[in-house]
Amino acid sequence: MSGADDDALRIEALESLLVEKGLVAREAIDAVIRHYEQDVGPLNGAKVVARAWTDPAYRARLLADGTAAIAELGYGGPQGEHVVAVENGPRLHHVVVCTLCSCYPWPILGLPPGWYKEPAYRSRIVREPRRVLAEMGLALPPEVEIRVWDSSAEIRYFVLPERPAGTEGWSEERLASLVTRDAMIGVAKPKPAAEASRG
Amino acid sequence: MERLAATRCGVCAMDGIHDLGGLEGFGAVVRERDEPVFHAPWEGRAFALVNLALALGVANIDALRHAIERLDPVTYLTAGYYGRWRRALETLLGETGIVPAAELAVRLRDPAAPAAALTSRPVPPAELGARRPLARAPRFSPGDRVRARDLHTRGHTRLPRYARGRSGVVALVHPGAWVLPDAHAHGRGEAAQPVYAVRFEARALWGDEAEAGVAFHVDLFEDYLEPAA
Numbered sequence: 001m002s003g004a005d006d007d008a009l010r011i012e013a014l015e016s017l018l019v020e021k022g023l024v025a026r027e028a029i030d031a032v033i034r035h036y037e038q039d040v041g042p043l044n045g046a047k048v049v050a051r052a053w054t055d056p057a058y059r060a061r062l063l064a065d066g067t068a069a070i071a072e073l074g075y076g077g078p079q080g081e082h083v084v085a086v087e088n089g090p091r092l093h094h095v096v097v098c099t100l101c102s103c104y105p106w107p108i109l110g111l112p113p114g115w116y117k118e119p120a121y122r123s124r125i126v127r128e129p130r131r132v133l134a135e136m137g138l139a140l141p142p143e144v145e146i147r148v149w150d151s152s153a154e155i156r157y158f159v160l161p162e163r164p165a166g167t168e169g170w171s172e173e174r175l176a177s178l179v180t181r182d183a184m185i186g187v188a189k190p191k192p193a194a195e196a197s198r199g
Numbered sequence: 200m201e202r203l204a205a206t207r208c209g210v211c212a213m214d215g216i217h218d219l220g221g222l223e224g225f226g227a228v229v230r231e232r233d234e235p236v237f238h239a240p241w242e243g244r245a246f247a248l249v250n251l252a253l254a255l256g257v258a259n260i261d262a263l264r265h266a267i268e269r270l271d272p273v274t275y276l277t278a279g280y281y282g283r284w285r286r287a288l289e290t291l292l293g294e295t296g297i298v299p300a301a302e303l304a305v306r307l308r309d310p311a312a313p314a315a316a317l318t319s320r321p322v323p324p325a326e327l328g329a330r331r332p333l334a335r336a337p338r339f340s341p342g343d344r345v346r347a348r349d350l351h352t353r354g355h356t357r358l359p360r361y362a363r364g365r366s367g368v369v370a371l372v373h374p375g376a377w378v379l380p381d382a383h384a385h386g387r388g389e390a391a392q393p394v395y396a397v398r399f400e401a402r403a404l405w406g407d408e409a410e411a412g413v414a415f416h417v418d419l420f421e422d423y424l425e426p427a428a
Contacts, residue, residue: 007285008241013306014288017245017298020314023321024251032247037236078250080375081328099220099359101264102280111246113234117280120225126361127221130410136228146413150220152357153394153418154329155373 041110044075045158046179048108049190050172052085053163062160063087070108079156080107086149087160088186093144094159095133095186097125098151105156109181116185126150136187159186166193213356217274221361221405243283249284256321258291261384265355266290295321330375335351337393338421343369345397346427347419355384358423365403366427370416371396379420392421 018024048070052059062069066083082103086094098104098197102117108122115121124132129146132138140146149157161183177197182188219225237243253260266287270278273381292298297317305312339345349364350356357380376391383389396416401409 004239004241004282007245007282008239009307010289010303011241011244011248011285013310014285014292014298014301015248016310017302017306018248018292018316021297021317023255024248026253029244029247032250033237033243036246037243041236074391082330099361100217100357101267111236113230114280115228115230118225118229119222119276121217121228122219123222123225124228126359126415127223127405128410129413132228136230142412144412146410147415148415149396150359150417152359153373153377153420155394155396155418176410196326 010151010178012023036106036111039109041177042108042179042181042184044070044073044110045108045181045184046176047073047172048075048085049179049184050175052160053175054172055086059160061161066143066158075107077107079103080105082155083108084155084157084165086147086157088162090162091144092147093140094135094147094149095125095129095184096149096151096157096159097122099123099126100150100152103151103154103156108158109184113181136182138188158184161190164190164193167196170196213268213352213354214360215268216275217268218360218381220359232302237281241285243280245285245288250290250319252291254323256323257295257297259324259393261378261380261385262291262386263287264380265384268355291365297321329378331378331389331391333374333376333393334391337372337395339369339372339393339395339424341424342370344427345369345395345424347397347417347423348425350423352381354381356381356423358384361404362397362399362417362419365399366400367397367403367417370398373418377420379422381420381422390422394418394420395424397424 015029019026028173039062051073052062058069062085066085067081070080070083099122102112104112104116126148130140151157164178174196178190180188180191183190249263251265252258267283270283270286275283289303293300302315344366346366347358347362347364350358373394377394379390379392397419399415399417401413404415
């Protein structure tokens with residue numbers, strides 16, 4: 001037996017044993033799943049970015065101490081203990097990877113997408129980032145330096161993208177609707193103003 | 200079922216398949232549209248169980264990573280992310296005696312088989328996170344030229360192969376001292392020490408094949424570094 005059926009059976013067996021031994025409660029397992037399916041996701045990070053775009057003092061705090069700044073918006077927890085925001089500029093583009101496993105700032109981005117955890121991205125983004133980003137739809141001009149951050153310790157990075165043109169005077173909520181998960185990993189730019197949701 | 204390297208050696212070589220940076224042949228990055236958080240219910244159960252096990256002190260996160268790295272390379276590449284987690288959880292629960300492999304095998308054959316009582320309970324970690332107070336000044340400062348040592352430690356490490364032996368410049372000194380995974384994964388204490396974001400120019404890593412206008416920042420523990428000329 002192999003594959004997902006095997007995984008499902010073996011996890012069920014482990015879970016039932018741990019419950020019967022009194023180590024974990026089914027309700028606690030359900031609560032963890034619910035938290036990551038419903039409460040945590042890239043919208044948290046989008047709110048952080050939108051706040052940084054509209055509040056220069058918050059932006060400065062975010063760049064000085066990412067962990068404290070996301071805590072101001074109520075975000076923290078596992079894989080968010082040590083957060084560093086890296087800011088894009090007209091001639092600098094950041095992109096984040098974990099070549100050794102799949103480290104990722106869960107509290108602000110949710111759990112990572114499959115491609116972030118798979119070998120293609122982890123192997124290639126540290127060798128040919130310009131080509132990989134172009135393949136993923138982000139062709140950067142040669143004068144833009146690409147800076148790749150390999151999360152090889154316990155610091156979790158996320159990208160503060162550039163604010164899109166044509167968004168002057170927008171509310172934080174409307175700005176947040178432009179900020180995608182991929183933009184905060186650094187494999188995309190935020191959506192252009194024309195694609196904003198009403199808010 | 201697949202070979203489980205963990206049953207053969209407690210501490211295996213670090214030069215494993217998990218250390219993927221710079222390997223070739225994996226093709227294009229494939230993005231799934233409207234990807235769910237979990238693709239099947241068992242993935243969510245596995246994720247939650249691993250997190251609860253860490254909180255209970257069954258193992259620390261470095262030992263968890265090492266348990267994943269001890270999978271044989273074919274399994275590592277084919278089991279999927281939560282498949283790796285599921286296997287690592289089995290390894291850790293087995294090695295700690297909380298769920299011995301034999302007990303799991305019996306339960307899989309007979310769901311009504313009784314669970315054995317625990318002989319000892321895990322002890323939750325005293326401190327959360329990996330940052331500790333800094334006891335001494337960091338050895339290096341921003342702007343210092345450093346070389347990643349050409350270490351071939353057996354066991355867990357967070358020094359990626361592609362950086363070993365290469366020289367760069369300290370870009371950031373992360374505040375505080377950080378639990379050293381090489382020690383912590385193997386029950387050898389915390390050995391907390393400074394961590395630096397070291398900037399490597401693309402040519403220093405990839406020679407003539409390097410892309411232009413590209414730099415790499417890798418977070419490296421002080422023990423991994425030595426001064427470079």
